[in-house]
Structures are given as C-alpha cells and as structure tokens.
Amino acid sequence: MSEYQNDLILKMIRGEKTPRFPVWMMRQAGRILPEYRSVRAGLKDFKELVETPERAAEVTIQPVDLLGVDAAIIFSDILVVPEAMGLPYQMIEKKGPWFDKTIRSEADLNLISDTIDVADRLGYVAEAIQIARRGLNGRVPIIGFAGAPWTILCYMVEGEGSKTFSKSKKLLYANPQLAHQILTKITNVTIAYLKLQIQAGAAIVQLFDSWAGVLGPTEYSEFGTKYVKQICDAITEVPVTVFAKGAYYARHELAKLSCQTIGLDWNMGIEESRKIVGTDKTLQGNLDPCVLYADFSTIETKTKNLLNSFGNQRHIANLGHGVYPDTDPEKVKCFIETVKGFAIN
Amino acid sequence: MSEYQNDLILKMIRGEKTPRFPVWMMRQAGRILPEYRSVRAGLKDFKELVETPERAAEVTIQPVDLLGVDAAIIFSDILVVPEAMGLPYQMIEKKGPWFDKTIRSEADLNLISDTIDVADRLGYVAEAIQIARRGLNGRVPIIGFAGAPWTILCYMVEGEGSKTFSKSKKLLYANPQLAHQILTKITNVTIAYLKLQIQAGAAIVQLFDSWAGVLGPTEYSEFGTKYVKQICDAITEVPVTVFAKGAYYARHELAKLSCQTIGLDWNMGIEESRKIVGTDKTLQGNLDPCVLYADFSTIETKTKNLLNSFGNQRHIANLGHGVYPDTDPEKVKCFIETVKGFAIN
Numbered sequence A, B: 001m002s003e004y005q006n007d008l009i010l011k012m013i014r015g016e017k018t019p020r021f022p023v024w025m026m027r028q029a030g031r032i033l034p035e036y037r038s039v040r041a042g043l044k045d046f047k048e049l050v051e052t053p054e055r056a057a058e059v060t061i062q063p064v065d066l067l068g069v070d071a072a073i074i075f076s077d078i079l080v081v082p083e084a085m086g087l088p089y090q091m092i093e094k095k096g097p098w099f100d101k102t103i104r105s106e107a108d109l110n111l112i113s114d115t116i117d118v119a120d121r122l123g124y125v126a127e128a129i130q131i132a133r134r135g136l137n138g139r140v141p142i143i144g145f146a147g148a149p150w151t152i153l154c155y156m157v158e159g160e161g162s163k164t165f166s167k168s169k170k171l172l173y174a175n176p177q178l179a180h181q182i183l184t185k186i187t188n189v190t191i192a193y194l195k196l197q198i199q200a201g202a203a204i205v206q207l208f209d210s211w212a213g214v215l216g217p218t219e220y221s222e223f224g225t226k227y228v229k230q231i232c233d234a235i236t237e238v239p240v241t242v243f244a245k246g247a248y249y250a251r252h253e254l255a256k257l258s259c260q261t262i263g264l265d266w267n268m269g270i271e272e273s274r275k276i277v278g279t280d281k282t283l284q285g286n287l288d289p290c291v292l293y294a295d296f297s298t299i300e301t302k303t304k305n306l307l308n309s310f311g312n313q314r315h316i317a318n319l320g321h322g323v324y325p326d327t328d329p330e331k332v333k334c335f336i337e338t339v340k341g342f343a344i345n
Helices: A008-014 A034-041 A046-051 A053-067 A080-085 A106-111 A123-136 A149-158 A166-174 A176-200 A217-234 A248-254 A270-277 A289-293 A296-309 A329-340 B008-014 B034-041 B046-051 B053-067 B080-085 B106-111 B123-136 B149-158 B166-174 B176-200 B217-234 B248-254 B270-277 B289-293 B296-309 B329-340
Strands: A089-092 A096-099 A142-147 A204-209 A240-244 A261-263 A282-287 A315-319 B089-092 B096-099 B142-147 B204-209 B240-244 B261-263 B282-287 B315-319
Touching: A008 A204, A008 A315, A034 A046, A034 A053, A046 A053, A046 A089, A053 A123, A053 A329, A080 A149, A080 A176, A096 A149, A106 A176, A123 A142, A123 A176, A142 A149, A142 A176, A149 A166, A149 A176, A149 A204, A149 A217, A166 A176, A166 A217, A166 B289, A166 B296, A176 A204, A176 A217, A204 A217, A204 A261, A217 A240, A217 A248, A240 A248, A248 A270, A248 B248, A270 A282, A270 A296, A282 A289, A282 A296, A289 A296, A289 A329, A289 B166, A296 A315, A296 A329, A296 B166, B008 B204, B008 B315, B034 B046, B034 B053, B046 B053, B046 B089, B053 B123, B053 B329, B080 B149, B080 B176, B096 B149, B106 B176, B123 B142, B123 B176, B142 B149, B142 B176, B149 B166, B149 B176, B149 B204, B149 B217, B166 B176, B166 B217, B176 B204, B176 B217, B204 B217, B204 B261, B217 B240, B217 B248, B240 B248, B248 B270, B270 B282, B270 B296, B282 B289, B282 B296, B289 B296, B289 B329, B296 B315, B296 B329
Parallel strands: A142 A204, A204 A240, A240 A261, A261 A282, A282 A315, B142 B204, B204 B240, B240 B261, B261 B282, B282 B315
Antiparallel strands: A089 A096, B089 B096
C-alpha cells in the first residue's frame, strides 16, 4: 500500500493506469494566494521565508489545502545553490535577483566551491521538507527541485536576470573550458542537494532549466543536456522530471535521459512532443498561464482541449510555466477542478 | 541588366544561381559602429535620428561602406507605426521604449486610427529611403521593414517591453474580439506603410515578429500568422521576408505564405527548417549573435559550419537576431568576410 492517501502523480509517473490526470502548478506556492501573502507579510523578505523552515513548509502546504492539487512542491528558490557555493544573492522587490559577486574569468572560479557540506549550508531546505511532510501527513507527495546547471551558470555569470543572457553565452563561445568547469561544480553540488531533499522526504525531484531556450541545439547539447544527464543518472532514489523551457529542439535528446518525466512549455505541441519523446516517459504541462486570465468558460474549454490532446497517455496536467502572480485563485481552481473532473477513458 | 551593381541578395531570393551566399545583419546600422555613435552624438536622441532623413540615410549606408554587407536596411524603428496611429513613444536610454497611452479596453480603441495618411505621418521614413538610395547609387538594394501586427499590438497594450507580454496575451484570451480589431487596424496601416517604403525605393521588405515566441501554436495561428498573411498577400511589388522569432512551431504555416524568404532564429536548425519549409523559399539566418564574442578562428569555424549546413540551397547569411551593441566591429567583419569567401559549389 502506498504511503500517500493520494499517490496519483506517482502512479502516473510509473505509467500505471489512473482514473484521471494528476494536476499541480509550477509556482503554486506563492503570490497568487492571499494566505501566502499573509505569511510573507510577517517576515522581512522573500529570503527570510525561504530560509525559515516552518514558514516555508506552511506555504508549501497551502495549495494542497486551498487549491486541491495532487502534489506539493517545496517552497524555495533555485538560487540557494549558487549562494551555498559561495555567491550570496538578494531578491530585490520588483526587480528580481541580484548577486554582488559574479564569475566572469578563471580568476573568479575560486569564488565558488563544490566541496561544501550541502547538509550544513542547505539544511534549512531539508528541514522545510521534513516539516511539510509531517504537516501533509501522507496526503500528497512533495516535489523537491533545483535549477539545472546551465540556468544556475547564467545567474552566476550575469549576477541578475537578463533578456538575452549574452554574458553567459559569451562565456560558452569565448571560454568553453571555463564554462565546463563551472557547470561541473554546479552539477556536483546539485546532485548532493537533490539527494538531501530526497532524504528529507521529497518523493519526486524536478530540474528547472529556465534559460535553456536562449541556447541553440548544438550549445544546449554541449552545455545543457550533458550536465542534466549526469544529474538524472545520479538520482536513482525517486523519479526525476526535467523541464527545459524553450528547448523544443532538444526533446529528442531529453527523451534519451534516465528521467521519468519531461516538462513541456506552452509552445510545445502535445502530440508532436509525444511523437518525439515516445511512450516510455510521462509528459507534464502545458497550459499557457495566460489562459487563466480568461473567463471561467474559456478556461474550462481550453483545459479540456488540452486534456483531450493527452489521449489516455502518461501525462501530468500543469501550466507551461509558473502561474503568474496576478492570477485570480478562483481561475486557478477552475483549471484544477476541470482536470479533476475529466475522466481518462 | 540589374539596377544594382550587387544584386546577389535579389538573385538569391528569386532562386537564381549565385557564386556565394549574400550576407547582411539585423541591426547592422547601429551601435556597433563608432561612425554611427558619432552621428548619433550630434543629435538629441535616438528618435531624432529616426526622424531626420539625412542622418537616418547616412547611418543606413555606413555598414555597406564599413562592413561590406550585400544589402542596406533602412535605419528606423518598428514603433513609428503605433506612433503614427496615435500612440507616441519615447525611447528611454538603457530602459527601452515607453508609451504614455496604451490600449487595454474597447474604450481605448479610439486612441488609434487606421485611416491616417501614412505618406504624411511617416513621410520621413520614405525620405530617408530616397536619400539612402541616392547615396548608395545602385551599389546594393535597400531593405524596408515593419513590425508584424502581433508584435506591434504587444507594445500598444503593454506600453513597454516585457518578459512575458502577459498583458497582451491576457487580451487574446479575455477579449479576442478586441485583439482582432486592433490587429486589423495595425495590418491596414502596415500594408500602406510598406507600400510607401517600396515606392520610395525599398527593394525588399521584412516583417519582424519579434514576440511571436511568447504565443503557443494555436494563438500564433489565430493572432499572428493570420495578419502576416494579409500583409504578404497585399505586398506584390517586391519580395517579402517574414521573421517570426521563436515561432518554430509555425514554420509549416509560414511556409504556405506568399512571402519569398523566411527568417530563422538561432534555435531553429537549418536542415530541419529546410525540411519543413521545402525548397520553394529562401531562408535567412541564423548565426547566434553571441558567436561574435568568440575569437576570430571560432567565428570562422562556426560561420563555415553554418554555411555548410545551407548546402547549395537558397539561403541569405545573417545572424539569428540583431547584432548585440557591444560586439567588436572586427568580429563582425570576420563573419561577413567568411561568408563572402565561401564559394557555393
């Protein structure tokens, strides 16, 4: 018997027969919920929330209670990894992340380390998972996560968000060897970090390659997939999901990875993706988050169209990107309820 | 006999045999050249340069003289169209475009008009083309351009750049009828504007759908391609190029348009694109602009790899996006010279 009252998502990932599609949303724990904003208001800033296990666990559980999703995802940020490696970040209100120190040359390489004690530096994430697990009391599984190495390199090099990530791409072309050194270090820490999350109770882990889409096929293969593969191969304890946003051209490569699930953004056609990926993996996604700005009947129609395109194949319903912060929670519920009311024949 | 001393690009577009691939670069007239910055420094701002025909013509010709490209592209901005329709813009240094007025509801629709006299409102662009044409004296053809309707709508709705263009996408889902009304107006003006440019001497026109990639396949078909098609069908005087950045999923639809050339961003594989588009159209692109940050020998190798992937098929060498402003002009020349030294078998 499963340790979860609702283990629909795990069954779907394993390719077992399920009566309906499981559903959760990227960024479901966050600004869309007034209950989240209320927890957040009691703390200094976003970072304090990430680093306070009791509160991080609390907002992790909220969408399970309030939205009825089939999985929780630990409330955290992909930037905890570069910070643990030696590059502290700040999250600046209305602007995004900011790093004082960046990696631009060999001389900067000693700013980051991959021989850190992950359990010590990132113990607060493990603790948040443990507390959330107790709080959920077996209702649904918890998803752990990390940024994929290429995406983390982007922040280490740029020190902030970017439209083009041209400084990071410059590094790939101008000094590929240094790029590989950085990516190797990130990969080592990410593997240890995901194993820490699994030990703490994460039942699934997801890799977010948010900036995959700024690379072309050749570069993503050399600097992206290569390291994602190393992580997939190292994580054998629980199922792994890879979400490489924008890397539509890499789907045939991602299909060969040892991960169980591949995330799709809203640009990627379901039927086309299924053809490329084959039938051995579960797909996840991919409603355009902007659909949730429409009226209820449009949301219902577009969600049903999406579900129909899954056929009866292995699929986890989700958005094609994180839910946008100004989305009405009632619209979110409409999406989730539509999925839950849709029977797989 | 051709009216141009160098009509390589026109021959390639028509599918005639040429000894080498023609080459030009998006944003070739601009910040990469010290000679451009010197002209720009003598004027109040970017907008004054766009609106001063003599100066706009001067910077249009510079890359032909200084870089040896096979075509000039008129120095202008896609935002002159929303401005002519009723929404003035400012170009804010280091921030980008800004519109005081935006279109968010039916009530805002009367802010824009498609019954304007384009020759009056945008006569300065036509004049710049005429002056550039005289200055070039038949050396190479001039490319005219406009933003595609979806991309122009994005600026009309957001009033500035955006990472997600979620306000524009919200409109598509929440009020598709209003979106179609706006797109129709933009299309009407764009057709008249391109015809004005052609009358002034543009020998090719290019549509830039810079934000195509934020839409999924269904939405791009309904709100993007539909209007691009109307423009392609209306422009019969000169060859048309369509560059829908990020809309890889739409290549099979774009292949059916009456345009002669399809632009590719650096994500789009050449061979794959050729398979999708067929052999009846010319392709254009798609070196990653970040390759120009590498050393000379890497630029040469990557450019040759690209040229080899064209086979002997119809292709115009270009970058997969506008050249980035901090690119060394010598690196740009290396790209251009490599193309010009590469013989088609």
